[in-house]
Amino acid sequence: MFKGEKVFESEKSIKYLFQKSxxxxxxxVIIFSAFPTKGKQPTYNFVRTLSEFDCNKLFILDDFGSRASYYLCEKKDFAIERSVISLINFIIKENDINFIISCGSSKGGYAALYYGIKYGFDHIIAASPQYYLGDYLLDQTNSQDVTLFMSGVSADEDHRFLNEIMPKMIEKTQNKPNIFIHLGKDEPHYENHVKPLLAKLDEVHINYELNLGNYHKHSDVGKFFPTLLKNTIRELLNYPSLEIIQSMKGKQSIGSQCIFEVITDSEKNNIAWYVYRDNERIDMKNYSTDHQLSVTFDRVGKYHAKAFAVNSLKHKVSVSSEEIEVF
Structure with missing residues (x-):
């Protein structure tokens, strides 16, 4: 079990991880997961990627069937979807939420779009999403195990059923979320899924921003999307940027002194520091406009610093330095 994981009991039991601001x-920010690597169990995506943001984050696990259910259905019964949206509504109510972003890549991108459009979230950030599930699962990836769970069999009727889930939902909705879609311009997903998706969004007058990367492999989404995801969330929620520069790295001798300095988007951002040795906090510096920290290494161990930045909106981010081994 993932640390902090809980189970929401509804028609279906939904595993989730909620990180409260x-x-x-x-x-x-709601994060939907992609397919797990073959032979591995489903897991939560982007937990580490989004760790710097002190915002409410809801990571939802899709561990239904042999590998996944797209957070939708079992044998055409949408109890999974009803349970997932019940969890989301519970978190919204318990935490007085009034601004929602859904995000994910590949399968998670499909779910981010589906839930974000159908249930009227404010923003959607999706990377290389599928659109025609029947085509993807049956023709493009031979994932009959997933279609068998979701639709019951893998016949032509079920192929059409899976293909039509997203288009029919978009045709019925009155919601107009803001949508950001990223993928490689030479990915097969662009022709097979994203172009038909964009045509449908144009048809119902839902605005979107398309961001195309210079790559052709679907798997390369994992290299390019995390930075885009962070930058987009930072812009939407008005969180400060934060980066640490350090005067030394690697192995250093006792008595060495390292200067840590942050780069952030405003000199008015307040900065605080923690200093760790062997993952135990040994020092701290309270919030101030001083963007530097000097640390003298007086004992053997593995050191790193963690910086926190708070802007005028009281939005906070944090980032850790590279480790320095002192001998």
Missing amino acids: YAKTNNL
């Missing part, structure tokens, strides 16, 4: 913000 310390600053009690009213925003929520």
Whole structure:
């Protein structure tokens, strides 16, 4: 079990990880997961990627069937979807949420779009999503195990059923979320899934922003999307940027002194520091406009610093330095 994982009991039991904002913000980022690597169990995506943001984050696990259910259905019964949206509504109510972003890549991108459009979230950030599930699962990846769970069999009727889930939902919706879609311009997903998706969004007058990367492999989404995801969330929620520069790295001798300095988007951002030795906090520096920290290594161990930045909106981010081994 993932640390902090809980189970929401509804028609279906939904496993999730909720990270509550310390600053009690009213925003929520919902993260849907992609397919697990073959032979591995489903897991939560982008937990580490989004760790710097002190915002409400809801990671939802899709561990139904042999590998996944797209957070939708079992044998055409949408109890999984009803349970997932019940969890989301529970988190919204319990935390006074009034601004929602859904995000994910590949299968998670499909779910981010489906839930974000159908249930009227404010923003959607999707990377290389599928659109025609029947084509993808049956023709493009031979994932009959997934289609068998979702639709019951893998016949032509079920192929059409899976293909039509997203288009029919978009045709019925009155919601107009803001949508950001990223993928490689030479990915097969662009022709097979994203172009038909964009045509449908144009048809119902839902605005979107398309961001094309210079790559052709679907798997390369994992290299390019995390930075885009962070930058887009930072812009949407008005969180400060934060990067640490350090005067030394690697192995150093006792008595060495390292200068840590942050680069952030405003000199008015307040910065605080923690210093760790062997993952135990040994020092701290309270918030101030001083963007530097000097650390003298007086004992053997593995050191790193962690910086926190807070802007005028009281939005906080944090980032850790590279480790320095002192001998």
